[in-house]
Amino acid sequence: MAKKQTAGRDNLGRLAPKFAQLNDDVLFGEVWSREEELSLRDRSLATIAALFSAGLYPQLKSHLVLGKEHGVTRQEAVELVTQLAFYCGWPKAWSTFPLIQEVYGEDSGETNRPTGLSAFPVGEKNDSFAQYFIGQSYLAPLSTQQVPVFNVTFEPGCRNNWHIHHASSGGGQMLICVSGRGWYQEWGQEARQLHPGDVVNIPAGVKHWHGAAQDSWFQHLAIEVPGTEARTEWCEPVDEEQYSSLCSRLL
Numbered sequence: 001m002a003k004k005q006t007a008g009r010d011n012l013g014r015l016a017p018k019f020a021q022l023n024d025d026v027l028f029g030e031v032w033s034r035e036e037e038l039s040l041r042d043r044s045l046a047t048i049a050a051l052f053s054a055g056l057y058p059q060l061k062s063h064l065v066l067g068k069e070h071g072v073t074r075q076e077a078v079e080l081v082t083q084l085a086f087y088c089g090w091p092k093a094w095s096t097f098p099l100i101q102e103v104y105g106e107d108s109g110e111t112n113r114p115t116g117l118s119a120f121p122v123g124e125k126n127d128s129f130a131q132y133f134i135g136q137s138y139l140a141p142l143s144t145q146q147v148p149v150f151n152v153t154f155e156p157g158c159r160n161n162w163h164i165h166h167a168s169s170g171g172g173q174m175l176i177c178v179s180g181r182g183w184y185q186e187w188g189q190e191a192r193q194l195h196p197g198d199v200v201n202i203p204a205g206v207k208h209w210h211g212a213a214q215d216s217w218f219q220h221l222a223i224e225v226p227g228t229e230a231r232t233e234w235c236e237p238v239d240e241e242q243y244s245s246l247c248s249r250l251l
């Protein structure tokens with residue numbers, strides 16, 4: 001879901017309060033938010049194309065940032081600009097690639113990642129949740145409508161902290177393992193080893209963690225089960241010694 005837009009009020013609230021209100025509440029609040037009609041990712045691609053065509057680079061950069069949040073990968077942004085260059089002008093592509101470089105950074109980590117982990121996209125580094133993970137993970141939104149589905153990729157040794165998916169009714173999470181080897185553990189229970197094809201049903205309110213084996217990449221789809229007042233509570237990291245002993249038992 002689109003996060004609440006405040007860029008208008010943040011930047012123009014004093015100079016142009018009406019414009020700021022229209023920007024935040026109407027353009028983003030009422031038009032961009034119609035995800036059933038057109039996804040955020042598609043809206044981003046269309047907006048990036050429009051701004052590219054007009055050569056509005058500061059706005060274009062802001063929308064490359066937003067597009068990244070909406071699941072547009074670096075590779076897709078590069079591909080889009082390559083095609084648009086033929087329709088809108090070669091020099092515009094020259095001006096836009098450095099913006100993509102700035103937005104996505106020098107190193108996407110793709111170089112040391114095995115190819116063909118699964119048919120699903122790996123996405124970008126999972127920076128927004130990095131504080132709740134040990135090691136590097138990647139996040140690709142597969143569906144942002146109806147039931148939200150994300151592909152989560154863990155590098156070897158990467159796992160998330162203990163956490164709880166809370167909800168007053170419904171809620172919880174499902175994991176569908178698609179690649180590599182990993183672990184799932186509920187508080188007070190033995191860890192369960194995970195392989196492609198395994199499905200994990202995590203009820204709301206159960207403290208747990210999931211992640212890769214120490215010597216293997218791991219990839220699961222995370223399905224956020226709809227619930228009322230759903231939120232995730234992040235707790236302590238998995239004990240290092242306990243995690244290492246899991247992995248030695250595996251070998």
Ligand code: MN
Pocket residue numbers: 163165173202208210
């Ligand atoms: Mn979870």
